[in-house]
Amino acid sequence: MSPLANTIDRALPRVVEAIYDSIADVGRWQPTLDAICSLAEGQLAMLAVIDTISSSARFSVSCGDPAVLEPLKHDYGSEVPFCAALPKMEIDVPFTVDSIYALQGPDTRGKWLESRIVREWVQPNRLDDFFWVALMKRPTRIGTLMVVTDKDRRQISSEDLNLLCLLAPHVRRAVTIGDLFEAERRKAEIFRSIIESLDHPVLIVADDMNVIFANPAAEALLAENASVSCARGQLSFAYGKANAAIGRAVQLGTRDEFALGPSGINIPLAKAVAPAVAHVMPLARREISARISQRAAAAIFIAAAGSAPIPALDAIAALFGLTAAEKRVAGHVASGLTRKQIAAASGVSDGTIKSQLATIFDKTSTGDQRELELLMRELSPPLRSS
Structure with a gap:
């Protein structure tokens, strides 16, 4: 293994830990995104969740030279022609400029190279390529991560794409759960206050699935005793496959957050009054202020799945x-x-x-x-x- 590969292997678990630390403390996203950008050998990086109804950012963080970023935000952002490709992009799969050309059709490359943003922003700043990952695709929300590279960087390789593939599900989980926090984040300063005020059911569990804390919405859900129940302190889900998947995600997140990968996101529940999914957030490595209890291993968030059945x-x-x-x-x-x-x-x-x-x-x-x-x-x- 090369020295660079060794360095990346050592850095990845630290970056993943920083990603999860950023869920409860949004101020940590800036250094976390810096670390992701550095790992990908990029010059700029942007992470955002956009409300498609109001066309406004619910969450946005960027890193890089402000002199390069500010014109993009204020003068050229609306001229990026690649947004039409987003519905066709697979979740967690990093795309480069060339793969976006292929996705959008033969005219895309010419239109991009002739655009004002290329002439006035890309070329003067010696920018070259990007990693672009779709993290969230919903009727009312889109979430993406983009890392922009420059002409001094070597050509993006399959190993580089694999690196972003490994990071993507962790960023997606953090962004998905963080989006549930946004409505109440400004009203609360600590993790428990946020959890208690959320309309979404949230349960904090130990590694053996014993319930440590349930917010009011979760207590109401447990009272229904339909899709979720708690007997002698032990949390269980009526749908057996979901119960096993959530238990595995809690255990895996306790042992090795990095290995958690795509497990524990959008787990479909059954026997629920309305279609619902569960997201598992690892807590074992979080600071005590973001855990409620020393025994806390994971937070399980339950959210509406939407009107359409889960494919x-x-x-x-x-x-x-x-x-x-x-x-x-x-x-x-x-x-x-x-x-x-x-x-x-x-x-x-x-x-x-x-x-x-x-x-x-x-x-x-x-x-x-x-x-x-x-x-x-x-x-x-x-x-x-x-």
């Missing part, structure tokens, strides 16, 4: 923590493709697909493609309860 592919990815690549392979399996056909469709070797399938089978406790297909069918809308 089977999204449900299985959330329940079993599938990566973006594993999710695509599972989708091909659900379509009835053979391993050889999946390899051809993915443009990779049969051995690569074999390895990915083995990981998917292990995560989902299925033995072969037929069992995986049956599981997908079980999870097809409307979500079946166990």
Whole structure:
């Protein structure tokens, strides 16, 4: 392993820890984004959640030379032509300028190179490429992370993209849960006050799923005793697969936040009065002011899933923590493709697909493609309860 790779491997867990520290203390996002930008060898970075109804930023933080950033914010931001690509971008998958060209069509490159923003901002500042990641795509919210590189940086490699792939689900979890905080963040100065005032049910649990604290919305949900219950202090979810997925995420986040990856985000619940999902926020490494109790291992946030049923592919990815690549392979399996056909469709070797399938089978406790297909069918809308 190269010295650079060793440095990155040592830095990644520290950056992930900083990402989670930034949820309860929004002031920490600035140095955290600086660290992400530095790790990606970028010059500028921007992280934002935009309200699509009001076209205003619910949350925004940036890093880099203010003399370069300010013109982008005030003069050129509305002229970036790539926003139309966002609905087509996969969550957690970093895109470069070239891959955005491919996504938007053949005219995109020419329009970009001839634009005023390129002539007056990109070229004078010697900027070159970017990593762009979609973190949130909802009817009323979009969230993205962008790291911009300059001409002095080496060309973006597959290893660089893999690095951003590893960081993306952690940033997505932090942004998703942080977005739930925003309505009350200004009214509260400490973690417990925020949790208590949220309309969303939030439960703080130990690593054995014993409930340490429940906010009023969570207490009301527990009183229903439908999708979520608490017996002798032990939290459990009526939908067995969700119960297992949430328990795994709590345990994994306690042992190794970095390894948590895409697990524990948007876990679909069943037997609920309305469609709902759960997000798991690791707490074991947080400061005591952001944990409520020394025993706190995780905060479990429960939010409305939206009016549409959860697609089977999204449900299985959330329940079993599938990566973006594993999710695509599972989708091909659900379509009835053979391993050889999946390899051809993915443009990779049969051995690569074999390895990915083995990981998917292990995560989902299925033995072969037929069992995986049956599981997908079980999870097809409307979500079946166990």
